[in-house]
Amino acid sequence: MHTFAYARPGTVAEAVAILAEHGSQARLLAGGTDLIIRLRDGSARPSIVVDTKRIADLGAAIQEADGLLVIGARAVMADIARDPGVRRDFAALADAASVVGSVQIRNRATLAGNICNGSPAADTAPSLLVFGAVVVAAGPGGVRRVPIDDFFVRSGVTTLAAGELVTAIELPLPAARAGSVHVRRTRRRGHDLASVTLSCSVDERGVTRIAFGSVGPRPILAVDVSGVLADAGAPAAAKAAVLERMFADASPSPRSMRASPAYRLAMLRVLGARAVLAASRRLAEG
Numbered sequence: 060m061h062t063f064a065y066a067r068p069g070t071v072a073e074a075v076a077i078l079a080e081h082g083s084q085a086r087l088l089a090g091g092t093d094l095i096i097r098l099r100d101g102s103a104r105p106s107i108v109v110d111t112k113r114i115a116d117l118g119a120a121i122q123e124a125d126g127l128l129v130i131g132a133r134a135v136m137a138d139i140a141r142d143p144g145v146r147r148d149f150a151a152l153a154d155a156a157s158v159v160g161s162v163q164i165r166n167r168a169t170l171a172g173n174i175c176n177g178s179p180a181a182d183t184a185p186s187l188l189v190f191g192a193v194v195v196a197a198g199p200g201g202v203r204r205v206p207i208d209d210f211f212v213r214s215g216v217t218t219l220a221a222g223e224l225v226t227a228i229e230l231p232l233p234a235a236r237a238g239s240v241h242v243r244r245t246r247r248r249g250h251d252l253a254s255v256t257l258s259c260s261v262d263e264r265g266v267t268r269i270a271f272g273s274v275g276p277r278p279i280l281a282v283d284v285s286g287v288l289a290d291a292g293a294p295a296a297a298k299a300a301v302l303e304r305m306f307a308d309a310s311p312s313p314r315s316m317r318a319s320p321a322y323r324l325a326m327l328r329v330l331g332a333r334a335v336l337a338a339s340r341r342l343a344e345g
């Protein structure tokens with residue numbers, strides 16, 4: 060393995076100072092479930108690894124404040140999946156967190172690490188898009204808030220600037236009653252990244268939000284306000300036409316080893332239709 064220095068700052072300010080000093084040569088370490096693999100295979104070759112686990116003011120809490128659910132950057136998938144507030148108001152995120160890797164992975168993997176890794180297949184990304192999450196980032200210029208739809212660029216690239224670290228992810232509490240769900244397609248059961256990963260929410264006003272990943276360089280959000288998808292009595296052909304429009308920007312890579320573009324697009328349609336039904340059911344069940 061490539062050798063690197065190791066830093067274990069005690070505060071966000073110290074971490075930001077180290078990141079600012081080393082620029083793109085520094086990499087943050089959270090659970091390490093992505094980074095350690097990349098250090099081992101040499102695809103990441105930082106001069107310094109900055110461990111976030113002892114940063115006292117970088118929280119792992121999941122708590123409500125001022126109309127938001129705030130998930131600290133050190134919160135892990137296992138805690139997110141079982142949190143009562145997440146399960147009640149953001150079920151698709153609880154679903155997504157509960158399918159990441161294995162029990163061992165979920166006990167280490169953070170939500171912040173999942174989105175900062177920038178994988179188009181990140182399972183939590185679609186639900187964060189559906190819920191209009193905001194990423195809170197601290198850097199040399201202070202704190203800024205980035206809407207999640209402005210955060211993802213392409214595989215391995217986000218709009219986080221050099222010197223910045225994510226301190227929390229904020230989810231606005233729902234303005235209307237809604238049901239939501241996360242579904243995905245993998246090549247096999249067990250540990251596998253998704254060939255298609257998709258979240259859907261349907262609210263009582265008839266608005267359907269669907270976000271999907273692993274079918275293009277970044278996850279994509281599409282919103283239907285026509286009410287057709289949410290209407291149990293709407294003809295199947297009308298629903299299929301709306302879904303087709305919502306999936307228009309999907310552009311799976313022909314070079315991926317995981318699935319062909321035709322297969323991914325076919326699965327996107329299947330999962331999209333299933334997710335609308337499942338989210339509508341959850342809405343009806345309250």
Ligand SMILES: Cc1cc2nc3c(=O)[nH]c(=O)nc-3n(C[C@H](O)[C@H](O)[C@H](O)COP(=O)(O)OP(=O)(O)OC[C@H]3O[C@@H](n4cnc5c(N)ncnc54)[C@H](O)[C@@H]3O)c2cc1C
Nearest residue numbers: 087089090091092093094160168169172173175181182225
């Ligand atoms: C066996 C296995 C199975 C997996 N299965 C899945 C799966 O089913 N679905 C899925 O989506 N992922 C999966 N993953 C990938 C991985 O577990 C997740 O992406 C995880 O959430 C990463 O979080 P982490 O805390 O381990 O991040 P790390 O590996 O510590 O970091 C990941 C990246 O984020 C950066 N980073 C971390 N924290 C911050 C921060 N606070 N601010 C800025 N940058 C930061 C790091 O520098 C690094 O670039 C799997 C991985 C393994 C090894």
